[in-house]
Each structure stands twice: as C-alpha cells, then as structure tokens.
Amino acid sequence: SQQGEEDPQALSIQEGENATMNCSYKTSINNLQWYRQNSGRGLVHLILIRSNEREKHSGRLRVTLDTSKKSSSLLITASRAADTASYFCAPGAGGGNKLTFGTGTQLKVEL
Amino acid sequence: GAVVSQHPSRVICKSGTSVKIECRSLDFQATTMFWYRQFPKQSLMLMATSNEGSKATYEQGVEKDKFLINHASLTLSTLTVTSAHPEDSSFYICSARKTNTEAFFGQGTRLTVV
Numbered sequence: 077s078q079q080g081e082e083d084p085q086a087l088s089i090q091e092g093e094n095a096t097m098n099c100s101y102k103t104s105i106n107n108l109q110w111y112r113q114n115s116g117r118g119l120v121h122l123i124l125i126r127s128n129e130r131e132k133h134s135g136r137l138r139v140t141l142d143t144s145k146k147s148s149s150l151l152i153t154a155s156r157a158a159d160t161a162s163y164f165c166a167p168g169a170g171g172g173n174k175l176t177f178g179t180g181t182q183l184k185v186e187l
Numbered sequence: 188g189a190v191v192s193q194h195p196s197r198v199i200c201k202s203g204t205s206v207k208i209e210c211r212s213l214d215f216q217a218t219t220m221f222w223y224r225q226f227p228k229q230s231l232m233l234m235a236t237s238n239e240g241s242k243a244t245y246e247q248g249v250e251k252d253k254f255l256i257n258h259a260s261l262t263l264s265t266l267t268v269t270s271a272h273p274e275d276s277s278f279y280i281c282s283a284r285k286t287n288t289e290a291f292f293g294q295g296t297r298l299t300v301v
Binding site: 178 | 282
C-alpha cells in the first residue's frame with residue numbers, strides 16, 4: 077500500500093469560506109478516498125473517487141483526481157465550524173488492501 | 188453506512204498489566220480488520236492486519252508478542268496490549284472493510300498507562 081501526502085499541513089479559514097486541500101501519491105491507483113477525523117475520534121469516510129473519474133461531488137464536498145499528476149484535491153464549500161477536523165487521503169489499489177495515511181491536513185474553521 | 192464498534196473508548200491501567208481492546212463489525216462480516224495507533228497530532232500508524240482464522244500480519248517494527256491480535260470470528264477482532272508501559276499510552280483505532288471500497292473505523296480507544 078502507499079500513503080498519500082496531504083498539503084497544506086494546516087489550514088485556518090473563516091466560516092463561509094471554501095477550503096481546499098491536496099493529496100499527492102506515487103504509484104498507480106484504482107481509487108482514492110478521503111477521510112475526516114474529529115479530535116479524539118475514529119475516521120469517517122467522506123468520498124471515494126475511482127481512477128477513471130475526474131471529479132465527484134457529495135453535498136458541499138468536491139473531489140478531483142488527476143492520475144497523470146498523481147494528485148487529488150478536496151474542496152469544502154461554504155465551510156462551517158463543524159468542519160474543523162483533520163482530513164486524510166488514502167490512495168487505494170483495490171482488493172482488501174490495507175490503507176495507510178499521511179499526516180493529514182488540519183483544518184480549522186473559525187466563526 | 189456500516190458500523191464498527193470499538194470498546195472500551197477509554198482505559199487507564201497500571202504499568203505491567205494487560206489491556207484488551209475489542210473491535211466489532213456490527214452489520215457486516217469482516218474477514219480482515221486493521222489496527223492503528225495514533226500519537227497526539229500525528230497520523231495513524233498501521234500496526235497490523237487482522238485475518239479471521241489465521242495469524243495477524245504485523246507491520247515492520249511492531250512487536251507481535253507485545254500487541255496480541257486475535258480474530259476469532261468474522262465480526263470480532265481483539266488487540267491485547269501485554270505488560271503495558273507508559274510508552275504504550277496512545278490512541279488505538281481499528282477498521283474493517285466490506286469490499287475493496289471504503290473502510291469503516293471504530294471510535295478509537297484512549298489508553299493511558301500509569
């Protein structure tokens with residue numbers, strides 16, 4: 077398995093603004109997933125994008141995938157204080173493979 | 188979505204004792220579960236892959252005799268931290284995957300060894 081590298085490491089924005097975080101990986105994937113972790117809790121799955129997809133939406137979330145650049149981005153629109161959390165990407169090669177994680181992006185949304 | 192339940196959520200134990208953490212998939216069968224540990228403000232570190240009916244696969248640097256994993260059924264995996272020491276204090280998280288898609292995570296267990 078491979079882990080993604082999230083960028084930036086930390087991001088602080090005002091409520092209502094958009095938040096964009098990026099993920100880079102090294103080898104070919106079948107899919108890429110994004111997860112959120114609130115402080116002191118487990119991870120929650122946000123969205124999965126397959127390697128043949130370029131963009132995917134889920135509510136206020138928009139994920140893009142550029143396999144030629146081996147990168148993905150997660151956009152959270154109209155952010156809320158409740159979006160404050162750490163966000164991790166997980167490049168996947170399919171099957172029952174283990175998921176490994178980078179250091180994540182720590183997002184803070186201020187009122 | 189599927190539910191993975193982890194218990195206990197918090198535990199404090201004395202140095203030298205053992206602690207067992209349970210991870211259950213409540214509404215699906217998980218032939219494979221994963222155990223992670225996380226230090227404050229750091230990422231999740233994969234410790235081992237728990238395989239139902241067979242031995243766990245440990246990541247490099249993880250002591251298998253220290254962290255005993257048992258996956259006796261398709262819905263239950265346990266992690267036992269043996270002879271715990273203060274440096275074992277950490278946040279332990281389990282996860283399970285239904286297919287080759289999303290993983291479902293437990294709520295985590297905060298272990299404090301005093």
